[in-house]
Amino acid sequence: DIEGVTVERSTLHNFDEITRKDIRIGDKVIILRSGDVIPKIIKVIASERNGSEQIIPRPTQCPVCGSELLDEGALIKCQNMGCEARVVNSIIYFASKQCLNIDGLGDKIVEALHSSGMVRELSDLFSLTMEQLLSLEGFKEKKSRNLIDAIAAVKGCDCWRFINALGIEHIGEVASKTLCGAFGTAFDTASREEILALEGFGGEMVESILEFVRVNSEKIETLREILKPVAPVKIEAHENPFKGKSVVITGSMSVPRDSIKAILESLGAKVASSVSKKTDYVVYGEDAGSKYDKAVELGVTLLTESEFRSLTSLSDSASSTERIRVEPKNSLFD
Ligand SMILES: [Zn+2]
Incomplete structure (x- = not known):
């Protein structure tokens, strides 16, 4: 009870903070509450410990979906595209301008499609029917038809849009283009060494790709089958003494x-x-x-x-x- 407000939760911010402040399960702590901001733990009262306090284990699996986590020190992230905790944002990102640019598939509509159960994961977008959409509030014939057409129109997209749309941590448009240039649409078969050899790719990016592929390999395959992304065409050099040398x-x-x-x-x-x-x-x-x-x-x-x-x-x-x-x-x- 702080100034008449019952505080039920307090932020631990991120795992490095937990380690830095040595916060353990069962500790007595000092909490700061200011305004409407979520209260935060200032420090542990170590003198109040009785020895039963337990160190908080570093999570290795997503608490929501159980998937392997991408551990980057301070931040630990779930990259499972189908994870309930992130699927709505995954779909919003997938449809956004810099990715597949699906007209009419904004935040509100994605949320409605998800909460109605019509779209549980990305690939469900491609099997939406007129009947399903018409049952949603605000969807009439024309709007439903337009959305189905806009989703169908992304098939045969550029390879880099396909990779960018997957939402791999640290992999944006430029990196997606480099991956496509090097591996075509089969970026997920590239080895650690092959990816590391690419211009502009560091260790963190490579770990992120490898972890993403481990967790989502089936979903990547399914989406590739549906989207049939097109790899850039390599321009064949004309005949000259150095060609192929x-x-x-x-x-x-x-x-x-x-x-x-x-x-x-x-x-x-x-x-x-x-x-x-x-x-x-x-x-x-x-x-x-x-x-x-x-x-x-x-x-x-x-x-x-x-x-x-x-x-x-x-x-x-x-x-x-x-x-x-x-x-x-x-x-x-x-
Ligand atoms: Zn998860």
């Missing part, structure tokens, strides 16, 4: 090595970081060191930067335009 770049060039790499990749070459028997070409600049020596030793074809450029311009009219554009600059040295 393994190339190593070493030494300093007239431009940053990354731009030489970008040219090679656009020609369909694979740019490797070390020279081996599988290397087809080594493009070298000034001060080329051990990689150059290794190439000589293995008999790999060596190309200077200008030899490399003349080979690319032979096969690429765009590069020869570039060459012409460069010429006036050279004339300064004449």
Whole structure:
């Protein structure tokens, strides 16, 4: 009883706070209540302990659905798409603009569909019938038809929208696009190492994906079957001496090595970081060191930067335009 109000609950905020304040089951605590904010525990009165207090175990399973949890230190999250505690928000997110952008499927309607029992999880959206919708308050013929059409229209969506819509912790639009570029729609078959090798992917993101896939593998499969997302089409490079070849770049060039790499990749070459028997070409600049020596030793074809450029311009009219554009600059040295 605090100032005439019976306090029944008090926030523990997150698990790190519980640990930091060493709050145990059975403890006497000091509570702060201010305004309408949920009261919080300020500190434990350790002198009042009698030894029967128990340490609060760190949860490993969701208290609502029993699913494995994503443990990120301070925050512990359930990623089960079908978990009762989060399914409504999962569906709202799935339908939102940055995901599948389903017109007419806003918060209120998702809540009504869920509380009526018509949609218990995401895949149920795709089997909604006119009859079901017409039984909902405020749904007439046209509105119901429009919603069913809008849901059906997301089939064949872009791959990245499919991944983004799943609501994987830390995986937004940019990361979804990277995953699609690397693995197509089968991002869930990628290994820890493969995902970690992607540009911009750190440990926390990888753990989140792996945990999400473990918990939701069947639901991902079901949604993929329904949505039939389309992976980006890789543009096939035209015929050129570097297509499908393994190339190593070493030494300093007239431009940053990354731009030489970008040219090679656009020609369909694979740019490797070390020279081996599988290397087809080594493009070298000034001060080329051990990689150059290794190439000589293995008999790999060596190309200077200008030899490399003349080979690319032979096969690429765009590069020869570039060459012409460069010429006036050279004339300064004449
Ligand atoms: Zn759960």
